[in-house]
Amino acid sequence: MMDDQALVSQVLSGDRKAFVQLIKQHQRLVAHMVARLVNRAEDREELCQDVFLRVYDKLGEFNFQSKLSTWIATIAYRHSVNHLRKRKMMASDLPEEESFTAHFVSDENPEEELEDADTNTLVIRLIDQLPVHYRAVLTLYHVDGMSYQEIEKVTGMPEGTVKNYLFRSRQLLKEKVKKYLGKEEWI
Amino acid sequence: MNLPDEELQHRIEQHMNETSADGLAYQKVFDALATEPEFRLPMTFADKVLAKLDRREALAGTREMYWLAAGIFLLVIAALVGAMLIGFKPSFGIFGFLASYPGLFVFGILFVGLLQWLDKRLVKKPTL
Numbered sequence: 001m002m003d004d005q006a007l008v009s010q011v012l013s014g015d016r017k018a019f020v021q022l023i024k025q026h027q028r029l030v031a032h033m034v035a036r037l038v039n040r041a042e043d044r045e046e047l048c049q050d051v052f053l054r055v056y057d058k059l060g061e062f063n064f065q066s067k068l069s070t071w072i073a074t075i076a077y078r079h080s081v082n083h084l085r086k087r088k089m090m091a092s093d094l095p096e097e098e099s100f101t102a103h104f105v106s107d108e109n110p111e112e113e114l115e116d117a118d119t120n121t122l123v124i125r126l127i128d129q130l131p132v133h134y135r136a137v138l139t140l141y142h143v144d145g146m147s148y149q150e151i152e153k154v155t156g157m158p159e160g161t162v163k164n165y166l167f168r169s170r171q172l173l174k175e176k177v178k179k180y181l182g183k184e185e186w187i
Numbered sequence: 188m189n190l191p192d193e194e195l196q197h198r199i200e201q202h203m204n205e206t207s208a209d210g211l212a213y214q215k216v217f218d219a220l221a222t223e224p225e226f227r228l229p230m231t232f233a234d235k236v237l238a239k240l241d242r243r244e245a246l247a248g249t250r251e252m253y254w255l256a257a258g259i260f261l262l263v264i265a266a267l268v269g270a271m272l273i274g275f276k277p278s279f280g281i282f283g284f285l286a287s288y289p290g291l292f293v294f295g296i297l298f299v300g301l302l303q304w305l306d307k308r309l310v311k312k313p314t315l
Contacts, residue, residue, distance in 0.1 A: 020233045031227065052236045143222075
């Protein structure tokens, strides 16, 4: 596999095959981010295409201060968040902590809809209900295996906030799963 | 003993076994979090991006042509209005001079055209 520097310089010299290689190397990363942040399935592929067009436009400004994958993830994250803002799908970036936690862990149970689903499916559906920034850090950390510092670069959040969001979101999911597992034992 | 959540999360990340209710719930959460989203891009995704890039560049070229045409049109209109306002009467003095050197006139036009072509081919193309 070509290193980042060689790949970038080939794309900048107008080599289309190098750009295809760049896309193929990073399309999973972009797909993860877009899929977790944007719930409308019909928007996702086009958004991923637009992310790579943006990468093509801005590649000349990439200064190798980070890994190419981190830089592309940053574009995917910002593009997805902007898309949600444009479509007004983000009423607020983060809901009031107290009320959101109470609502999320409340007894009104979405798991009733999931009678036949396993815990894994339940958790994945619950992730979709989390605030968008929680979803972003969870995906970058758990699916793409990024470090706290890399997530900080991608999202622009301080490292402490990244750690806090990871901790809080896992805790919220755990509370919900604990309730679900408790109910399963009663059945 | 109930461990605080922070400690529990840390232990699950280190792949340590937890048998408490919280620990088991966390184990399920961590397993699910590591699952890739189901959404997959098609095999033709890269080709679609290139096709979109080509369409965008073609559109930008067409738009440039429209702006050029609009600019020329406005320039002609401005020249006509200006000529009317100052009561300009055409005089072919300088053009009469050029008529004596048709080769120089043709060379001038071709030279300017060549510079434009080189500018487009060599200077503007490689930048993204």
